[in-house]
Amino acid sequence: MKRRSALLVLEDGRTFHGEAYGSVGETFGEAVFNTGMTGYQETLTDPSYHRQVVVQTAPHIGNTGVNTSDDESRRIWVAGYVVRDPARISSNWRATGGLEDRLATEGVVGISGVDTRALTRHLRERGAMRVGVSSVEDDPRALLERVRQSPQMLGADLSAEVTTATPYVVDAEGEHRFTVAALDLGIKRNVPRRLAARGVTTHVLPAHSTIEDLLATGADAVFFSPGPGDPATADAPVALAREVLRREVPLFGICFGSQILGRALGFGTYKLGYGHRGINQPVLDRVTGKVEVTSHNHGFAVQVPGARPGAVVPDQVIETEFGGVQVSHVCLNDNVVEGLRARDVPAFTVQYHPEAAAGPHDADYLFDRFAELIDGRALSGGRTNA
Numbered sequence: 001m002k003r004r005s006a007l008l009v010l011e012d013g014r015t016f017h018g019e020a021y022g023s024v025g026e027t028f029g030e031a032v033f034n035t036g037m038t039g040y041q042e043t044l045t046d047p048s049y050h051r052q053v054v055v056q057t058a059p060h061i062g063n064t065g066v067n068t069s070d071d072e073s074r075r076i077w078v079a080g081y082v083v084r085d086p087a088r089i090s091s092n093w094r095a096t097g098g099l100e101d102r103l104a105t106e107g108v109v110g111i112s113g114v115d116t117r118a119l120t121r122h123l124r125e126r127g128a129m130r131v132g133v134s135s136v137e138d139d140p141r142a143l144l145e146r147v148r149q150s151p152q153m154l155g156a157d158l159s160a161e162v163t164t165a166t167p168y169v170v171d172a173e174g175e176h177r178f179t180v181a182a183l184d185l186g187i188k189r190n191v192p193r194r195l196a197a198r199g200v201t202t203h204v205l206p207a208h209s210t211i212e213d214l215l216a217t218g219a220d221a222v223f224f225s226p227g228p229g230d231p232a233t234a235d236a237p238v239a240l241a242r243e244v245l246r247r248e249v250p251l252f253g254i255c256f257g258s259q260i261l262g263r264a265l266g267f268g269t270y271k272l273g274y275g276h277r278g279i280n281q282p283v284l285d286r287v288t289g290k291v292e293v294t295s296h297n298h299g300f301a302v303q304v305p306g307a308r309p310g311a312v313v314p315d316q317v318i319e320t321e322f323g324g325v326q327v328s329h330v331c332l333n334d335n336v337v338e339g340l341r342a343r344d345v346p347a348f349t350v351q352y353h354p355e356a357a358a359g360p361h362d363a364d365y366l367f368d369r370f371a372e373l374i375d376g377r378a379l380s381g382g383r384t385n386a
Helices: 040-044 099-105 116-126 140-147 190-196 211-215 235-246 256-264 365-379
Strands: 005-010 015-022 026-034 052-056 080-082 109-112 129-134 168-170 178-183 200-205 221-224 251-254 268-285 291-303 318-320 323-331 337-342 347-350
Touching (some): 005 109, 005 116, 005 140, 015 099, 026 116, 026 140, 026 268, 026 291, 040 052, 040 099, 052 116, 080 129, 109 129, 129 140, 178 190, 178 365, 190 200, 190 365, 211 235, 221 235, 221 256, 221 365, 235 251, 235 256, 251 256, 251 365, 256 268, 256 291, 256 347, 268 337, 291 337
Parallel strands (some): 026 052, 052 080, 080 109, 221 251, 251 347
Antiparallel strands (some): 005 015, 005 129, 015 109, 026 129, 268 291, 268 323, 318 323
8 A cells, every 4th residue: 555645844944755654644843863773662752852853863663563561651752753664564572563553543743764864964964953744745845834933942941741740659679778759850761660679769759849849758869850851941940959959968860850950050051963862872981981882862961161062071170059060971972071970969960861771771880879879878877858
C-alpha cells in the first residue's frame, strides 16, 4: 500500500520530502538531532524532549519494536519524529508492539524516508531551529509561514507542563538507608530506580513544591531532575535551590537541575548552537581524571565567570555566595561545562545523564557519590531539615 506523502520544512526554508510515519497531521517544534543508535523508546518518552521534533541520525529505527518496560515517563513527549528507514517488522523477545503503531496511538506526527544525516549536518551548521512536519499540507511556503509563527525554545518555561500532578514515592530496594526529595522538572523513571538500588527511598514532588514540601518528606537530601525548556525562565526552582543551599541540605542535580544550581550560585546560562543529544559524548571527570562516555540531552549550558562559550574552562575555585565552586566535569568535544561541585556546601551536579537508559553506564557511579555525600553529611552531624 502506498504511503501518504509528508513534508518537513525548517525555519530557514530548507525542505525535505518523505512519507507519513505515525500519526497523520501537522506538528511544530524545535528541530534537534539525536545520534544514538539505540534507545529510541527512551528518547521518545524523555520529558526533556517536550516541544522538540527529534531527528534520528542513525538510519534504522524501530527494529526492536516497543515494550511496556522501557518508557522513561507516562507518555511520548516529542512533538514530532523524523526517521530515514523505519523497520517493516520488529524483532525482539521483549516487544509488545510496533513503533509506528505506538506513535499513531499517541498522536505523534512523524515523517520517514528523509536523509537524516543530511538534515543533521544542516542543523550542525545552522543550529537548532523551528520546524514543521505535515502530512496534510503539500505547499512548503504555506508550511514555512506557520513554522515561523510557532513558539521558540529560547524563553520557554515548560517544567509545569511535564511535572507530576501529585507526589508519589519510589521505595528503596532492600534495606532503607536514606530518603531523597526529588523535584520533578521532567524526571525520568530510571533516576529513582538507580537511587532505589542504593537503598534510597525517593519522594517525587511537583515542580511548584516549596522547601517545606521537600523537607516534610523527612528528606536527607534533595534532587533536582532533568527537564525541558530554558533555565533562564525557571526563577522559582532557582529560588528553591538557593534555599536548599542556605540550609546546607545535600543536593544533587542532573541536566536541567544542573543549570538550576548554576543559576542559584550566581552563574548564567546560554543556548547551545545545536545542543548535545546522543549516547557517546566524551566527558572528563576532573575529580578522578577519567574520561566517561556519556548520554546527553541538553540544549542549554552553564556559563561560569572567566570562560567564554567554547573556550577551555579554567580549573580553579570560583567564589560564590555559598562558598567556593569548581567545574568538575567538561565535555571534551566543545569544552561545555558538564558538572559543578561546591566545596563549602554539600552540593554537586552534572549536565549529562548518569541514569542513562539504554546506556552507556560509565557515569552510574555518580549515584554512589550522592549516597556518599548524604552519608558523610549524616556522620558529620549536619542538620538537613533545619
